[in-house]
Amino acid sequence: MQIEPQAFDRVLSSMCTEPHPAARDAAERFLATNPGDPGTYPNVSALEDDAIALLGEIAGLDDPAGYVTSGGTEANIQAVRIARERTDSRTPNVVMPESGHFSFQKAADLLGVELRIVPTDDRHRADLEAVRASVDEDTALVVGVAGTTEYGRVDPIPALGEIAQSADAMLHVDAAWGGFVLPFTDYEWHFGHAAVDTMTIDPHKMGQAAVPSGGLLVRSPELLDELAVDTPYLESTSQATLTGTRSGAGVASAVAAMEALWPAGYRSQYVRSQNNAEWLADALEKRGYRVADPTLPLVAADVPRSTFDALRAKGWRISRTATGELRVVCMPHVTREMLASFIGDLDRLEVRASVPVASDD
Ligand code: 0PR
Numbered sequence: 001m002q003i004e005p006q007a008f009d010r011v012l013s014s015m016c017t018e019p020h021p022a023a024r025d026a027a028e029r030f031l032a033t034n035p036g037d038p039g040t041y042p043n044v045s046a047l048e049d050d051a052i053a054l055l056g057e058i059a060g061l062d063d064p065a066g067y068v069t070s071g072g073t074e075a076n077i078q079a080v081r082i083a084r085e086r087t088d089s090r091t092p093n094v095v096m097p098e099s100g101h102f103s104f105q106k107a108a109d110l111l112g113v114e115l116r117i118v119p120t121d122d123r124h125r126a127d128l129e130a131v132r133a134s135v136d137e138d139t140a141l142v143v144g145v146a147g148t149t150e151y152g153r154v155d156p157i158p159a160l161g162e163i164a165q166s167a168d169a170m171l172h173v174d175a176a177w178g179g180f181v182l183p184f185t186d187y188e189w190h191f192g193h194a195a196v197d198t199m200t201i202d203p204h205k206m207g208q209a210a211v212p213s214g215g216l217l218v219r220s221p222e223l224l225d226e227l228a229v230d231t232p233y234l235e236s237t238s239q240a241t242l243t244g245t246r247s248g249a250g251v252a253s254a255v256a257a258m259e260a261l262w263p264a265g266y267r268s269q270y271v272r273s274q275n276n277a278e279w280l281a282d283a284l285e286k287r288g289y290r291v292a293d294p295t296l297p298l299v300a301a302d303v304p305r306s307t308f309d310a311l312r313a314k315g316w317r318i319s320r321t322a323t324g325e326l327r328v329v330c331m332p333h334v335t336r337e338m339l340a341s342f343i344g345d346l347d348r349l350e351v352r353a354s355v356p357v358a359s360d361d
Pocket of ligand 1: 148
């Protein structure tokens, strides 16, 4: 029996989405290419330069360098690796708010650096005092998140940059999810706003490219050299990526999506998604749930566990934050109709929950 991929019509938990039609088409055309071997596959390699130029434009980077990764995890690991290579410390540490993605834990494990996780403030943003108190002469990297996985919050990136500089450390911004919506907000998050050294920005999330398509950007090409190893039997002489063979589909798809959507398409998508998030937040608040303000198109609300489980049983793909709140990511495939149907199901469950149980006597 042939198994089909599931439809997106009940998917509210994903940070990936249906690729733009041009991105889907490009992925298919470049499926058999490998940008990991540019001497053999020069066309997709040239496309990767276009991808980095476009990502740089989005992220305020004048002379962009970087590469298309397998996702945010690889980009974050490589950013930690660059910082570890740059520091003189023999016992380097990375300071990150608790809102940081678990990929940094993987990076710390692999690279043998200490991960110092500091608390967030009452708005789920990096607590600057806590960051300041945690950095020391062994700090190689300070991490800020621009669009957190759980609450969609944006850390105060310029202030984190100042702290990093005062400790002679690098600054990494994880905009894996937020990078394609933040250009249309007033937040300060990118290379043009602060002393950012490295950034994660993933086309396969809000960028509407096919998986796998992540992005690592670096302030200057020398930073990529920290990752380079010699490649004796390839026509190219060195390789900075973590993976060897890579998907040309991801690279081509990223370029196709960005060419089709940057900036007007992404802007209208952001407006639509943000309006949807605000509509959902409002609907949940009206029903008495405590809701974390959707500063970006992501809503978290303290829906009880039993209700959450009943919604999942109805087929809704929803997830929870570490503290148990319902989390809905308003990705491009999430329509107002889907959200209205979700709220309809929630109302039916709540009505049932409030009907008194018949007693025998
Ligand atoms: N940085 C941030 C801020 C992220 O949110 C994520 C993934 C990553 C890095 C890692 O990116 P990759 O998964 O591309 O390596 N955040 C989601 C998560 O782990 C990813 C996700 C995607 C979850 C699709 C569910 C899903 O259906 O929760």
